[in-house]
Amino acid sequence: MTADEALLSPDALPSRHGYLLAALVLVASLALVAIYATGAGTRERELAQARLAGEAEQVVARLRQQLLTYELITRGGVSLFATVQAPSPQQWRHYTDGLELDRRFPAMLGLCYAEALSPAALQELQLRRRAAGMGLFNVDPPGARAQYGPVVLLEPRTIANINTIGFDMLQEPTRAAAMLAARDSGAARITAPLQLAQVGAGRGLVIFAPVYRAGIVPSDPSARAAALAGWVCAPFRLDGFVEQAVADAPGTPGLRIVDIGDGVETLVYAHDAALAPGKHAAAVTHSVEEQVYGRRWRLDFHQVRAGNGGSALLGTQGTIVLGMLASFLMFAVALSLARTQSRAQQIAARMSESYRRSELRFRSAMRFSAIGKALLDRDGRVVDANLALANILRASPEELMGRDFQALFSGTGDAAEERSRAATGSVYRVTRELRRDDGELRHVLLTYAQVPGDVGQDVASLAQVEDITDRVRAEAQINALNRTLEARVALRTRELTRANEALESFAYTISHDLRAPLRAIDGFTRVLGERHADAFDDAGRGYLARVRAATARMGELIDALLKMSRVSRGELRREPLDLSAMAADIVADLRHGDPQRQVDAQIEPGLQASGDSALVRNLLNNLLGNAWKFTRGRERGHIAFHRVEHAGETWFEVADNGVGFDEAYAGKLFRPFQRLHAQDEFVGEGIGLASVKRIIERHGGSITAEGRVGEGARFRFTLPDDAGVG
Incomplete structure (x- = not known):
């Protein structure tokens, strides 16, 4: 064979095509490097801007999550008031101790409850606390007002928090605005930046969550003011709050937070790097506005780009050199691929025979399977079906050929199937109904799986059909039994509640209603013994003594019965x-x-x-x-x-x-x-x-x-x- 014949032979053509492809790869790669070099600076700045926007989104998400955590803490306090009508200071302390604020949320100064009080309710609170031995409750600032909102519960009990008890938050405009907004909306609201009430705490924010009587938010906004019981509040320092939220965020940019909720810009937080955004000419900035529990914040981010005008590691020239090296490397790889192409063709021929045998085994396994199976094309029509599926559908395999598989069943719609397909990927399952010609309704479980193969083949997916009618009926019976059991449990619970109420009433009757006649019997017999003893002989006086002993014994039995009933009550x-x-x-x-x-x-x-x-x-x-x-x-x-x-x-x-x-x-x-x-x-x-x-x-x-x-x-x-x- 001459050299020209060798070049024109079928085996030589793939190698020549491979060399041409390698040359095209080299030319295209060098062209891409040249295009990149012309716009490297612009792309670098856009990349830095996009990177800053991504980092800013992460910081905003962390701040949002931190505020959500603070809201959940205050909502937990609201839930405590929903379960306990008037939590005691000890119950409030136990709830706050369980939160571990000092360790988990060091920026939070504590968790407090400010009660909404009229002048009469305030006086009643002061008398009640004095009767309980809790000392005089003073409101700061003092004076007569139509409405009070003093702090009555505040934990943990630090010196600063103890001195804050009695502080009337409704008299401070910034706090009052957030409290009234929380009351009217029924949701948590946050204040503008303010000086915290705790001595030495500095500036911060306070988040308020309304507490309504009976633990239910009235649906009518006009009725919320009358149903308001108070506010659960959480004061926290600004710097500690932001630093805790972004402490473990890698590469945090400079940050400046401004409150713009009232039309006036009020600085909430500023990092040193964010105070002078014009200091570096190569700096990039990004701003985000957020709605934060009734306030509007603007978050200004600032970051200094690398000064080499290109990649932070290599620069523009280094990137071009690296691109050229990569181009020559791809050229070498293309040459290597051309040499192995002929070898790959030989391997493909052997794999074709293996694929043919694998296809034969697959079709044999499907046809003789005890579970109903069908092969579907891309339009969902039946290409092949086994005898088990024909038995379920009461039709021969020949009658099923070319029919729309979905049309054979009813029940779950296409939207549900699409959600199931999106959630499970290439294999998904749905439950459908099958109405046979004799009117019998059956439930089937359909399992769809993609069938890998060559492009353009007639088979796209495999559908498996299982008759689960007996299982569905058994589950329905179990659910019915569970509902019956729940009804029985509810009935027994009501009976037990009524029995406990009857026991309480019985104990009250014994304690109050039986003691009065006993005291009367004992008193009259004592008077008879003292004033009219001469009218009785020794036997009569003995009878009087026995009557008094019997009444004393009955009083002891009443005390014992009450003592036993108390054992069953209480926490x-x-x-x-x-x-x-x-x-x-x-x-x-x-x-x-x-x-x-x-x-x-x-x-x-x-x-x-x-x-x-x-x-x-x-x-x-x-x-x-x-x-x-x-x-x-x-x-x-x-x-x-x-x-x-x-x-x-x-x-x-x-x-x-x-x-x-x-x-x-x-x-x-x-x-x-x-x-x-x-x-x-x-x-x-x-x-x-x-x-x-x-x-x-x-x-x-x-x-x-x-x-x-x-x-x-x-x-x-x-x-x-x-x-x-x-």
Whole structure:
């Protein structure tokens, strides 16, 4: 073969085309470098401007996020007023301590509540605080006004914050404007820059969130003033706020924030680099206006560009040289590609045969699959379908050819499918309905997947059809059962609420309505005994004494019943408890009250639990007090408080060697006023163990009792650490 024949052979043509392509790449690359060199300066400035705009957007987003966080903190305070009608200073302190303002938000001076008060309401507040022993509440500045907005709650309790209590924010115009705007809009509002009320705090801002009575914002704006209860406010320093928001932002440009909300420019914050934007000739600037909780801010950004007129690293000339080197490098790569082109053609021929076999395996797997499948073209028409799909649709595969696949189903619209496709990418699933010719409605799950292949082929996607009718019906039944269960829970909750209300009413009746006749009986019998004693013989005077003793006993029973009812009410406050130390204190009190008794008390050290301190002390006082009382007939009593293993769990046990009880009547021990011993033998109201059981159940625990007549008793109980009972 001659040289000319070699150049004209089919194998030589790709190589020659490759050389021509390499030359074109070199020429095009050099032309691009030349074009770049002509406009490098302009592009560099535009790039710097775009970079500054991007960095400014990041800073604005961080400032916006920081302000949103401050708003959420104040909204949390508003939510506290929605759950608790009038939070106490301790509740406000607990909420603020949980926020960890000093660590997480050092720019925030605290979280306060300013109450909206009329003159009469202010006087009532002062009397109420004086009656609670909180001292005199003074309003600053003093004087008579139609409306007051003094700070009544402010945490954390720093010296500056304590001195701010009583400051009337409504008397300062800047604060009043934001407070009234928050009241009328029902949303959080921020002040213009002002001098903060805390001594030495400097200039800052205050964000106000309105608090309405009943925790609901009135829909009618005209009714919001009457429904206003006060404002939750968060004062913060300007410099600390901005520095915290952009502290970790890389390459933060110079920043100047100006408040333009009132038509007058008021400086909010200024960084040193932003004070003199004309200092550098190569400087770029960018301004953004933002609506900030009722105010309008302008953020001016300033940054100095590199002075080499081109790339910050190489400059224009260096970039041109680098572009030329890259051009020659691409030329070398193009030559290398030309040499490997012939090798790639040989590999492509082998891959074509492999692709043909892969295509055959794919179609065989689809046709004999137990799940309905169809191949669709780019218009969504059926190109091929298997027997499983034909069985679901009640049609032969031949009848399905060329039909619009979407038209075979109904249910979910195209918009839903487009959202599902956008969310999941190349593979997405939708649920549709299938109405068969016999009228039966079936639910199917369609799975679409793109089929990779050559450009122009007739197959574009694979659709998989699964009949999920039985699953949908089962889910509907489960949802119906869940709704029924929710209704039952709501019914039981209402019944429990009514029962608690009835218990409250019963306790009130006992406390107030029964004591009056008891006092009358006791008073008249006492008068009879004192003034008309001579009219009675010894038996009559004895009867009067018994009547007075019975009324005293009934009064004690009323006190015991009220005491037991209080155990079931009130907030349960869990904290770590040292049961050993608590039991030792109780035993010491028992010894002090009955020093003649000889009782051995063994208390295991290191007994720890979690619970309400007052309730658990009441529990131990009843159990240890009963053990002390019922060992009175022993020559030497023995009481033990220790930890035991029972039924695979760890229990606390109080044991004694007292008179014990018949286990046949153990069920009566924890019922109110159920006694297994006579009153003249062992005094008591029969309420102690009932209170013990209620205390333990409130902590999510349980209690059991064992005993034998004449051999003592054992009471075991648990106090789970993770119980959510309250």
